[in-house]
Amino acid sequence: MSGKKTKSGKANQNKKQEVVQDERLQAIVLTDSFETRFMPLTSVKPRCLLPLANIPLIEYTLEFLAKAGVNEVYLICASHGEQIQEYIDQSKWSLPWAPFKVNTIMSLESRSVGDAMRDVDNRGLITGDFVLVSGDLVTNMDFEKALDIHKQRRKADKDHIVTMCLSKATQFHKTRSHEPATFIFDKSNDRCIYYQDIPLASSREKTTIDIDPELLEGVDEFVLRNDLIDCHVDICSPHVPAIFQENFDYQFLRRDFVRGVLSSDLLKKHIYGYITDEYTTRAESWQTYDAISQDFIARWCYPLVLNANLLKGQTYSYESQHIYKEKDVVLAQSCKIKKNTAIGSGSKIGEGTVIENSVVGRNCKIGSNIRIKNSYIWDNVVIDDNTTIEHSLVASDVKLGSNVTLNDGSIIGFNVVIDDNVTIPVGTKISAVPVQRNTAQFLDTAHNLSSSDEDEEGSTFTRNSSSLSISNSDEVADAKIKLSKQLVGPNGRGVLYESDDEDEDEDGSTEKGIANTLTYRDDDIYLSDTSISSITQKHRKRRTMSMTSIYTDYEGEEDEEEDFEKEAIATVERAIENNHDLDTSMLELNTLRMSMNVTYHEVRNASVIAIFRRVYHFVATQTLGPKDAVTKVLQQWGPVFKRQAFDSDEFIDLMNIILDRVLDQKFDKPDFILFHVYNVLYDLDILEEDVIYKWWDSVSGDSKYSEVTALLAKWVDWLKTADEESSDEEDSDEDE
């Protein structure tokens, strides 16, 4: 009976296959990434029209689709749709002999990939298997092979709905997406079992990939791949848009859709991977943009190279050392064009100028004695003499004055003017006009941001920052303009673009900053990662391990500690409230400490915060006076510190924490509280004189604490002079 069944099944499949073969291959191109990584440039131009090596990104994708033998292309446009429409209308793709017809679909309300897919479903565009790509793909992949494999698998497994094309690399590959993810495949047939994002290697976070054992049933052996470049080329069956439709909460292609399908008990659909070692990647962040440009210039993507002159009217010719020049480039006699450089037509380069590892667009006027290194200059840029550009990106129609220095990682937006003698600091992003955040555009970005944000960062932050920017925008605007004038010079035009990510950067978490800047810093980290082990990781570890420096507080990533902090504070608070004994609470804290793998510094920090909250509570509710409150709480809970600090360095650290937290807690009289805390701890023999003196030496000079240290100065003096005087006298002293 079963034989019969399979037979009929086979027949069905055969029929289906024939149908599929008859059908035209469609491609859906998501031109919008629904992310803000290329801000501020994407506020003017959509991502897919940004030039990479003087060719708009969308061209690479379309070129790939043409080679893949696609018959119909649908460009799903969200922001700046009209620009894309216009571009396509004028490009070679709308010529009668174009390999396929390009249809632009305006899906202006879409806020995520999921929305776009639902829109596709609503419009009923899909008739058969289709290719889903993003508009920033750069590849020389042989798509037909992938398609063949897809069809074969489809024959064997009729629940197969998606084949993801992935490219083999190494774990630290520079064009790997900066949201690294692990794919888990069945070893025997490359069926994807699970998908999960993981934090960067440089992250100190200890995370795990949690695989539900149910997913592993019937799988003998599976592989965990963290070395794949996910270029978002998916061969999908027509079911895919429908699945998006059914699951209206799916936003992301990978995180929601792939994971959702894989872990769903109901859908019972399968996703397969196709792993190639051809060049495939997406320009999805500044970092990858940089890397791909270099690779492209260095012909990694052959036959897709610059001198293939993909665009109408392009006239690049190739010279040795990867130098590409178009017609009508005017080079001064003494200028030097070094390796890995492309220069567009109509550009003029002045005397003594050195250009290396860079791309220069069309009609640029580059003066003399200019150094351009590792940078990207787009079209119609004017650069005056003696300017230095180092690893930066200068968008179209920018004017740079003379003696300007663009430091590592600067991004100069469209139409910005920078005055003479200005130095742009590392990692600055400048746009000509302030990026409107309160408009629909803003909604768009905010939404994208909160969703594009990694889980690790937590969306709470984004929410904060966006609400912040709304409330302050008016007041801040003026100040910003002033600041911007400073930045671009009196005759300049441009405002500093502060991405939400960068705010975070200032907060001390570097992860996000790395992800979204062009700066070399990221390169360094990546390099160090590749060299056997992550030195950065170690570096940080040591910082926190040493437990002595107060820097740890600022250095470490907030997220992990915050979790611990919250939990630990809750633990201590519970202990205080319920009058636990010291042993129990210490045991709890220790367990927590070990499981979260934090140092005693964090433990002390948490205990201090909890204790102060208690004190504050007493004071605020006026149950006790400040002095009594401190004494009461500390008499009982002070000894806990004895088990959290073990040498003088750590006690100094403890005193620092107390100092900081007292200020944080915003008592009415912080100095008074502080004094009492130290005094009680001293009386309890927790703080020794030596420690206090040492600590005092390091703190007394600090102006930050001047408001609270006056009283302490007295106390320390008193300690020093009078050996064994009663504290009563001291009390009366300060009562004065």
Added chain:
Amino acid sequence: MDFQAFIFCGRGAKLTPFSNVRGDTGVPKALLPVANRSMIEFVLDWCEQAQFKEVNLVIDASDADELEESLKKYREVRGHYFGLLSQSVGSNHAHYLKKPSPINIIPSKCENTGECLKNELLDKITGDFVLLPCDFITDIPPQVFLDQYLNKDPENLAMAVYYHNGFENIDKKHLKQFLTVYSENLESVSKPVLLDVYSKDDVDKTKYLQIRSQMLWRYPNSSVSTKLLNSFIYFCSHELVNLLKDETEKGAGELDSDSEAVDSLATSFQNTSFLKGKKKLIKDPINCNKSLGKLFRDLSRRSWQHVKPRETIGIFVLPEIGLFIRSNSLSAYMESNRYVLKIKQTAIQQRTTDGSSAIGADSMVGNNCAILEKTNIKRSVLGDNCKVGKRCRIVGCVVLDNVEIDDETQLENVIIGRNAKIGKKSKLTNCYVEGSYIVNEKSTLKGETLTSIYIDDEDYASSLLDSDSSGSESDYTDEYYDDEDYVDDGLFDR
């Protein structure tokens, strides 16, 4: 080969009621007969083939005497054959002959194998060494293992041997499943390395298989197998001894994962070691109070969980052409009996005792057995001094010594312990009968384990946990990962 071999003779908790874990009707696991030869002899033969420098049997102190006793005969035979061989070779060529390596017995008092290795064996180890279980039978020559080990990467501390179960009949329920994480290192020149081991039960219990992302950054292309089984064979380099040895000046106070301190300690040595051209072994505190399987799991974790990569544990998966079986559960024990029978099938001559009774060529009968007429024995092993009545049918059974089987009994897939008696006209299928048990007449039983009751059953159940590594194990917490597998891995005695 200049290896020292250590054969760990477990107590065979999974082989109850035939091992002597409970009561004394059984024998020590190592002495349980497989096709009428004690298990250990198969291992010893294998070691003989490998020509290890010395072979040590590590056994629970209480069982040492019994083992010693039974080894007497083995040694005698071996000595005898060696004598014969050297005679025939003649004095001129005697130097070609290698004297049989000494077999020592090391009585152990430790609770688990890891502790035993650390406390009792480390001092005895002079060079590279091999850790072996006492219960494996294989047709893969030891040279295959040795070649693999000798070609190891310099940073390998040890090589763990894994195998695929080639016997379909072994009850899957009795095989504890493990998720073995390893990297084949396809992209690099290195040999495959073992990365981690999770027990399936723990994964099911915690609902998630948790793979550390940290590991994936170091080994981005790693595989996980649900089918690989631990052979408990470890080829270890002498470096491992250095790693596990306690350094007296260092207190145990650094257990709090303060690897950094250890790091700096190691760097102070670094200059001198640099001259030697060899990386200084970073001494991480390693808790040995666990079974060897867990110990090696910890060692393999150690290779990636530190900022600085540490020495790795290689993995060698036995080729599937060869057969490898460990008699570590009752069904595996039965299967290994059959496996040996199959090998011997051709060699053994038909033996007829009484006119019309038949013993298949695929069966084996020990000395002094009495088998009456019209009895059929197929695919079975009978120990010494057994009495089988008339018109019995014994198929696929393992019958140990001194068993009496009365007339018209039908046995299928039954293991019968020593001195047991099976009453008339009984019908047993898929049963285990403990030694000295008396099965009543005309009883019909299926899939039961018949044991004499003299220990509280609850008690007994708890001791079913791996005997070699139970006890203090469970309340011990790992210093690096507060482990999710709080239940014993049971790697040793699976």
